[in-house]
Amino acid sequence: MKNFFTILGGMGTLATESFIHVLNERTPIHADQDYLNYLLVNHATVPDRTDYILGNSEDDPSLAIKEDIQQYSRFEPDFFVLTCNTAHHFFDELQEETDIPILHMPRLAVKTVNKTFAKSTGKTRVGLLATEGTIQTKVYENELTKFGNLEVVLPDAALQQDVTNLIYRDVKENHFFNEELFYQILRKMSEEFSCDVMVLGCTELSLVQEFTQNTKYPVVDAQSELANETIRRALDNRS
Incomplete structure (x- = not known):
């Protein structure tokens, strides 16, 4: 197979399924042959990224992802797609495992925030909704602060617990x-925390966004941005 990419998924499986659905739905097609060529690695047994980052587990998830990258680099895909936000904490280590580029989901999302929501004067307040692991490692905060006009707004402890419950429990x-x-969290971030836009920095949140079709509150869905960039690159490589 030529002109294909590899999706590093399974973190979690439902979120990966959601990504595939969005990817296929947005791909411009008129026949079966117009869909994109890709390999899906649904590595469901990768240890939980947040548990490891918070020190609640000694099982390093990066080892399993590195093994996947090593294995599937042999097939020489055009690029890799990493569908877990929290796993981007290990991005530099993962990229060192291969010469094949890995798309950086948080970077893509933040680029869209700046392009679409940045104010002409003053700072844009960007609410970050993500796992505790993603927040602690500052995967998104580091990208957001590269733009001097973007101000990072994090949930307080009570609201973060609501986000965690939505992701894990629900x-x-x-x-x-x-x-x-979901709407309660978005409302509080928008009204009580005065956010101009919220970043959905967890693919489980992306899954809920897809299910609810929220248009009431301004959000940038990281998974959605990753799907758009995946399609763009895949079609460019095909032409």
Whole structure:
């Protein structure tokens, strides 16, 4: 197979399935042959990234992802797609494992924030909704602060617990897309924390966004931006 990419998924599986759905739905097609060529690695047993980052587990998830990169680099894909936001904490280590480029999801999302929501004067308040692991490692904060006009706004402890519950308790554990809690979180970030836009920095949140089709509150969905860039690169490589 030529002109293909490899998706490093399974973190978690439902979120990976959501990414594939968005990817296929947005690909411009008129026949079966117009869809994109890709390999999907649904490595569901990769240890939890947040547990490791927070020191609650000694199982280093980067080892499993590095093994995947080593294995699938042999097939020489055009690029890799890493569908877990928190795993981007290990991005530099992962990229060192291969000469094949890995798309950087947080960087793509922040680029869209700056392009679409940055104010002409003053700072744009950007609310970050993500796992505790992603927040602690500053994967998004580091990208956002590269732009002097973007101000990072983090949830307080109580609201972060709501975000964690939505990600782990509702989506990961019970396959429940808690629309009420999702809108409650967005409302609080928008109204009580005065955010101009919220970044959905977890693919479980992207899954809920896809389910609810939220248009009421301004968000940049990192998974959505990753899908757009994946399609753009894949089509460029095909031409």
